[in-house]
Amino acid sequence: MSKTVKLKKGFDINLAGKAEKTIASTPPSETFAIKPTDFIGMKRPKLFVAEGDTVKAGTPVLYDKMQENVMVCSPVSGEVVEVRRGAKRKLLEIRILADKEIEYETFKTYSGSDLHKISREDAQAQMTKGGVWSNLLQRPFGIVANEADTPKSIFISAFDTHPLSADIAFTLKGEEEAFKAGVEVLKKFTSGKVHLNHDLSGEVSTVFANIEGVENNKISGPHPAGNVGIQIHHLDPIGKGEVVWTITPYGVVQIGKLFLKGIYDASRLVAVAGSEVSKPQYFKTYTGAGINKFIDGNLKNDHVRFISGNVLTGERIEKDGYIGFYDNLLSILPEGDHADFLGWIMPRKEVLSFHRAWGLLSFLNGKNKEYALDTNMNGEPRAFVQTGTFEKVTPMDIYPTYLVKAIMAEDFDNMEALGIYEVIEEDLALCEYVDVSKHDIQEIVREGLELIQNG
């Protein structure tokens, strides 16, 4: 039964500089990088390549010692130009200089109508070898899915409610067949259903229309309505010992192409957005693209922060950095390292606030006002004082404050009982935004997840 879920709690952050639906004609990025740190839970990455090696798109570059079959593959063909390591030789980046014409490793191809005949074992072998397995994340913990598991359901969110998010339908235009094929393959892996969740208020784009054998659910509400974690909570909640897999629509398309075309196709559209971008729009490139081509001559000023991903859950990167494996967005914000005279009491209308305390007037601007927010903390860290605000931005039957406190106290029983299996960082990111006492909620959530995983 497909369901409709109407959510009320949450908060939309309407930022200036949304990407226009045009594709830039700038020359493509020259270098690409694989960052082992993108794969949460990857403990011991092992390299297959060394500097100077040549690779094709789909050539295995590294794997995690804990999951030996799952390959992370090169998104492009070219030469491995640098292997960057940090303290204690921690592997940070494998940089690859791309060829002009991309060459592909080839895998077995299937026709769309044959796909339902494929066995789980064959599909799994091709996906792990072909670099697309890492698109599958498992709940709890939000880590790369374990091959040995059979999830009780698989969730795909067809819309993204994060600030400045790329329009998924636009980025996947023309990939109808691949998406369909991807879903067909995914069905092999679950004992239950594949859930495809649409925005109730929007139209279902052709990519996601007429997909057979899935639950087409409709979700409405402010952010985080588009987060799979929230959707799982309302449609098929996770109890202790249960596993659900999640995957982005882009990941589904990649799986589809691996079987239809027999290649690891890492090409994708990346949105470059934010108030400091001269012309926010989409760029055609590959996973792990260097951002220098996107920003050359495209910035209003240079005192900015580059963020791979969205402004709530993303990661800061340098101006010669690379987009992360799971991201289809480069957000660019003004850096907020300014001190304001009596800034704690002056009226502020231009800085968005969920609250309405003295002088916070942004609620007068209306919903359509676009904000150019910077990265200032707007205050200092303090002990928990205000109550009830986390609950207002978390559309789940969960008490985030109690959960966070249980994590801080390393109280395993309470973490479990209060719902740690149902959340990952992104689901409580808004709590971090609205927090009066400026805690790093997402970092705390990850600590809690690691405690449970290892404890």
Add this chain to the structure above:
Amino acid sequence: MKFLHKILEKQKPMFEKGGKLEKLYYLFEAGETFMFSPATTAGNKGVQIRDAIDLKRMMMTVVIAMVPCLIWGIFNVGYQHYIAIGEATSFFSIDNLLFGSRWVLPIVLVSYAAGGLIEAVFAVIRKHPINEGFLVTGMLIPLIVPPTLPLWQVALATVFGVVVGKEIFGGTGMNVLNVAMTSRAFLYFAYPLQISGEVWTQMAGEVAVDGYSGATALAVANNVSIQGTQSVVEGLSQANNVLASPFGGDFFSFQNMLIGGIPGSIGETSTLMALIGAVILIATGVGSWKVIVSVFAGALAMGTIFNLAGANEFMLLPAHYHLVLGGLAFGAVFMATDPVSAAQTETGKWIYGVLIGMLTVIIRVLNPAYPEGIMLAVLFMNVFAPLIDFYVVEANKKRRLARAV
């Protein structure tokens, strides 16, 4: 202002680790962040933008909500003085303002100074930031004491409240009891002479007119009920009727008690001003409307239950009178809503508020030794708030378990 910030930044290394004055770092931090909101930016991972709110602004909102009560209190202290000596003019006269300021402002200053000093000492010793919570506590304490309270007692009560009520638990955010109520309870039990009886009018050495009584409405109600010869409303209307009510009716008429031209603690006499504060707190979302509404609802409900029981005259007092008597309104708006000592779950807030309202009326009516029920009710429910939350959260856990099957 940039140059000022540069000067401050230049001093900073002295206070940082390894600097000469590193022990005083949090004092410097407090001073600097009060002048300039800090230039720190969000971390590398996670949320890259932060809401415009911070704790200072939230606490200042509460202080601003208290300003109507403070200003009213200043005028009222003056007014009560001049009617007591038979020289009353209009309520909002310059004389009232000057006299009131002369006696109220020193109490405010002493409260802030004594509490601020303790905050600073603990910040240095315990190495935690100076907590903005004291902005609120420092203003709450003057508003809930009589204008005749000796300044040394103000200082002592503040110190006791901050140390025993808060700092021994680890500072703002960790306390179990409301700090200001702890201070007042300390005064009530340590110095009962200075906080009960006819201490509510600052006579400043002058002699009251014949027939004047400085008793509060609650005390009058209690006495009438003990004598049992007339109804409390009648008794109130006859009390102090040598004095004119500034706002129409008898001195202890419902409307005068609602508006607040009566003797009492400095900031709590006017239910109307407390309600203006409530509007500010609710509109800004800083105070929980659930707590405020449920305290009033609880008091009304308990008053009605007593009406039905009707064993004595106090029980028969119309329930709505309880809302304007004593400090109930002020307590409901500014004390019960303290987010740290109140229940923290939304369901819990309803239960917590209703019980405060009911307990206040029970204490008032059934225990003549403690006419001001709100103080004990809030402290009592502060202690029980974690228990209420515990059951609300347990219910949530059970829902989660039940769902899994």
